[in-house]
Amino acid sequence: xxxxxxxxxxxxxxxxxxxxxxxxxxxxxxxxxxxxxxxxxxxxxxxxxxxxxxxxxxxxxxxxxxxxxxxxxxxxxxxxxxxxxxxxxxxxxxxxxxxxxxxxxxxxxxxxx
Amino acid sequence: xxxxxxxxxxxxxxxxxxxxxxxxxxxxxxxxxxxxxxxxxxxxxxxxxxxxxxxxxxxxxxxxxxxxxxxxxxxxxxxxxxxxxxxxxxxxxxxxxxxxxxxxxxxxxxxxxxx
Numbered sequence: 388x389x390x391x392x393x394x395x396x397x398x399x400x401x402x403x404x405x406x407x408x409x410x411x412x413x414x415x416x417x418x419x420x421x422x423x424x425x426x427x428x429x430x431x432x433x434x435x436x437x438x439x440x441x442x443x444x445x446x447x448x449x450x451x452x453x454x455x456x457x458x459x460x461x462x463x464x465x466x467x468x469x470x471x472x473x474x475x476x477x478x479x480x481x482x483x484x485x486x487x488x489x490x491x492x493x494x495x496x497x498x499x500x
Numbered sequence: 501x502x503x504x505x506x507x508x509x510x511x512x513x514x515x516x517x518x519x520x521x522x523x524x525x526x527x528x529x530x531x532x533x534x535x536x537x538x539x540x541x542x543x544x545x546x547x548x549x550x551x552x553x554x555x556x557x558x559x560x561x562x563x564x565x566x567x568x569x570x571x572x573x574x575x576x577x578x579x580x581x582x583x584x585x586x587x588x589x590x591x592x593x594x595x596x597x598x599x600x601x602x603x604x605x606x607x608x609x610x611x612x613x614x615x
Contacts, residue, residue, distance in 0.1 A: 419602050430506075430593050431544075431606040438602055477543065486532065486597060488604060490543045 389414040389480045393491035400468055401499055408463040408494045410478035418480045420461040421488070422452055425475040434476075437461060448472070473498045502528050504596050506607035513584055514615055521579045521610045523594030529574035530596035534604060535567070538591040550577050574598075584614040 394409040412418065419438050423431040435446025442454040452463045461478060478491040503526040513519050523533060532551050536544040548564075550556040550571035558564045566588075568580040577596075581588050591611050595604035 430608040433603060436603060487546060487549065492543045
């Protein structure tokens with residue numbers, strides 16, 4: 388089984404400032420890693436994913452994440468945020484064989500002007 | 501990304517009635533669909549996994565007779581909340597994955613309010 392810990396429940400940030408959302412996972416098997424974003428009263432939209440290969444993954448809307456196997460982390464970053472980035476962000480992990488996702492508790496990002 | 505739809509987007513029903521939620525994969529064949537429940541300001545809780553043409557696999561603590569799942573085709577799965585009660589009020593989200601895809605694509609969710 389896998390588990391995910393998102394270390395920050397709320398992250399307030401000013402517009403055009405950088406943001407980093409932290410995610411650590413635990414698993415006894417090799418995993419796939421994902422970041423999803425959820426806007427109010429909507430489903431989840433895939434931001435990016437790590438399957439294999441390069442540990443630096445680029446996603447939509449200027450987000451990127453780095454897989455660090457030794458630290459079992461998959462932190463999400465954006466160099467300059469916009470008001471429209473205000474949302475809930477979920478880190479998720481799945482085993483490579485069962486595809487069942489385990490989600491972190493989520494991080495609420497609030498971007499202020 | 502792939503498109504997954506859910507219907508209805510929101511539903512209000514009386515206690516004791518049953519409610520059916522549809523999840524459709526619009527542009528790919530979904531061999532596996534997942535149903536999640538999300539409480540306010542909380543993460544997603546996996547309820548069940550359904551594979552086309554076979555019985556759903558429920559997570560521990562989820563009542564299979566309460567939450568009936570049918571995955572009759574490669575593009576449609578339904579979740580029926582039977583004899584709904586106020587504690588069943590929640591945001592229900594489905595996701596789909598197809599074939600060798602590693603990624604789940606999520607529907608927009610259905611907000612259920614049981615009065």
